[in-house]
Amino acid sequence: MGEELAISLKNVSKCYKRYGRPVDKLKEVLLPGKNYAAEFWALRDVNLEIPKGETVGIIGQNGSGKSTLLQIIAGTLTPTTGDVLVNGRVSALLELGSGFNPEFTGRQNVFFNGRILGLSQEEIENKFDEIVAFADIGEFLDQPVKTYSSGMFVRLAFSVAINANPDILIVDEALAVGDIFFQQKCFKFLEKLREKGTAILLVSHDNQAILKLCDHAVILQHGQLTHSGQPSEIVPKYIELYYSQHTEESAPTILSQINTIAEMGIDYITDIPEGFVQPENFICEFPNKNRYGSMIGLINGISISGIDGKIKKIFEVGEEFILSVKISSHQVEICPLNIGFQIRDRLGQMIVGTNTCMLSLIINQGKFGQPLICQFQTKLPIYPQQYTIQVAVAEYEHDAKVIYDWIDNATVIDVISNSRLKQSGICFPDIVVANV
Numbered sequence: 038m039g040e041e042l043a044i045s046l047k048n049v050s051k052c053y054k055r056y057g058r059p060v061d062k063l064k065e066v067l068l069p070g071k072n073y074a075a076e077f078w079a080l081r082d083v084n085l086e087i088p089k090g091e092t093v094g095i096i097g098q099n100g101s102g103k104s105t106l107l108q109i110i111a112g113t114l115t116p117t118t119g120d121v122l123v124n125g126r127v128s129a130l131l132e133l134g135s136g137f138n139p140e141f142t143g144r145q146n147v148f149f150n151g152r153i154l155g156l157s158q159e160e161i162e163n164k165f166d167e168i169v170a171f172a173d174i175g176e177f178l179d180q181p182v183k184t185y186s187s188g189m190f191v192r193l194a195f196s197v198a199i200n201a202n203p204d205i206l207i208v209d210e211a212l213a214v215g216d217i218f219f220q221q222k223c224f225k226f227l228e229k230l231r232e233k234g235t236a237i238l239l240v241s242h243d244n245q246a247i248l249k250l251c252d253h254a255v256i257l258q259h260g261q262l263t264h265s266g267q268p269s270e271i272v273p274k275y276i277e278l279y280y281s282q283h284t285e286e287s288a289p290t291i292l293s294q295i296n297t298i299a300e301m302g303i304d305y306i307t308d309i310p311e312g313f314v315q316p317e318n319f320i321c322e323f324p325n326k327n328r329y330g331s332m333i334g335l336i337n338g339i340s341i342s343g344i345d346g347k348i349k350k351i352f353e354v355g356e357e358f359i360l361s362v363k364i365s366s367h368q369v370e371i372c373p374l375n376i377g378f379q380i381r382d383r384l385g386q387m388i389v390g391t392n393t394c395m396l397s398l399i400i401n402q403g404k405f406g407q408p409l410i411c412q413f414q415t416k417l418p419i420y421p422q423q424y425t426i427q428v429a430v431a432e433y434e435h436d437a438k439v440i441y442d443w444i445d446n447a448t449v450i451d452v453i454s455n456s457r458l459k460q461s462g463i464c465f466p467d468i469v470v471a472n473v
């Protein structure tokens with residue numbers, strides 16, 4: 038393996054044996070030569086190369102093989118076939134509690150776990166104060182870890198793992214357990230490790246964490262590594278895959294829900310409200326690869342304008358902006374509709390977004406098949422940068438799982454100002470600071 042590589046996996050597969058009943062396993066031991074197990078391939082021909090200093094995010098649905106892959110890299114599981122080469126000291130935060138003895142106190146476990154991670158007694162002693170300070174679990178340090186909450190547990194485990202001077206750090210969802218302050222502290226520390234050349238493998242269901250921390254991301258589906266690339270491409274791809282699978286499954290339930298709402302006799306909004314600006318022009322062509330959903334409701338076009346209704350692409354910080362979304366339904370009347378948009382920065386991080394469900398607005402389709410226009414008018418309190426706009430129409434639920442039509446990167450806007458500040462995110466356009 039080239040010196041610059043931290044990890045190299047070639048055609049790695051893992052087959053588990055699954056027994057229908059516990060007694061089948063016993064039978065297999067007692068009657069050698071007979072096979073009572075069914076084969077289950079949790080990983081199939083995975084190829085992955087991770088250079089030193091690179092942070093790689095692994096995304097996949099439950100059961101897709103993420104933990105199996107991490108355990109193989111960490112050396113706690115042997116692959117059935119394939120080659121695994123790991124260059125350097127590995128520190129892994131896998132299952133909560135692995136590497137800790139529940140009967141030992143936190144203090145004893147720092148030494149116990151530190152030795153497992155390859156540190157000498159002296160190295161642990163030298164690092165001890167730093168480990169304890171980072172974990173910040175107070176007097177619990179001298180309590181048996183079996184009395185810890187999962188948050189305390191992960192604080193101590195994470196602290197030992199990152200202070201073990203790893204060349205490769207493996208983190209399986211562990212950060213999700215800590216509170217937001219601890220997570221931020223961890224993110225900062227991960228940045229430092231990355232700068233020092235540590236390769237980091239991160240499994241997370243938090244897409245923002247993948248976007249923020251990773252140089253590269255991969256998608257695992259049913260044990261196969263199906264996509265690999267920049268996090269800003271891979272995360273939207275994963276969302277697309279996720280929703281296209283879940284939309285089909287849940288569509289029938291939603292249809293019956295829609296019927297119920299219709300039977301309740303909610304009136305349609307037909308009057309054109311005050312302040313509505315007739316949009317000049319709609320963008321109607323969207324690249325298909327950035328679009329997904331059941332298409333029961335369709336986005337026919339979007340238009341972005343200033344307050345005067347004139348098409349506009351460049352806005353001052355804090356300037357008023359109008360987004361009009363034209364929607365029609367081709368199959369059934371879907372009401373109420375959840376119409377929303379998101380603004381993302383160059384890295385693909387969501388900066389701000391809203392939808393009619395969050396705003397408690399009931400927007401109904403007028404006559405069957407007739408398009409409606411939903412207009413969002415707001416200020417843009419975001420830093421000067423280029424941003425992408427995503428628009429969607431979905432089921433009327435706060436955590437909408439059924440997407441009718443989602444268009445990623447539907448268009449781009451530029452936010453400008455006279456200042457030379459170049460960052461993304463929300464800013465305070467009208468902030469007043471007093472010197473008292």
Ligand SMILES: Nc1ncnc2c1ncn2[C@@H]1O[C@H](COP(=O)(O)OP(=O)(O)OP(=O)(O)O)[C@@H](O)[C@H]1O
Nearest residue numbers: 053054055079097098099100101102103104105106
């Ligand atoms: N020891 C085992 N014996 C049999 N099957 C197993 C074993 N460990 C894992 N599996 C199966 O292998 C598949 C992949 O499991 P794995 O834990 O790697 O997935 P994952 O992507 O980490 O899932 P999650 O997000 O739920 O943690 C699953 O279908 C799981 O049931």
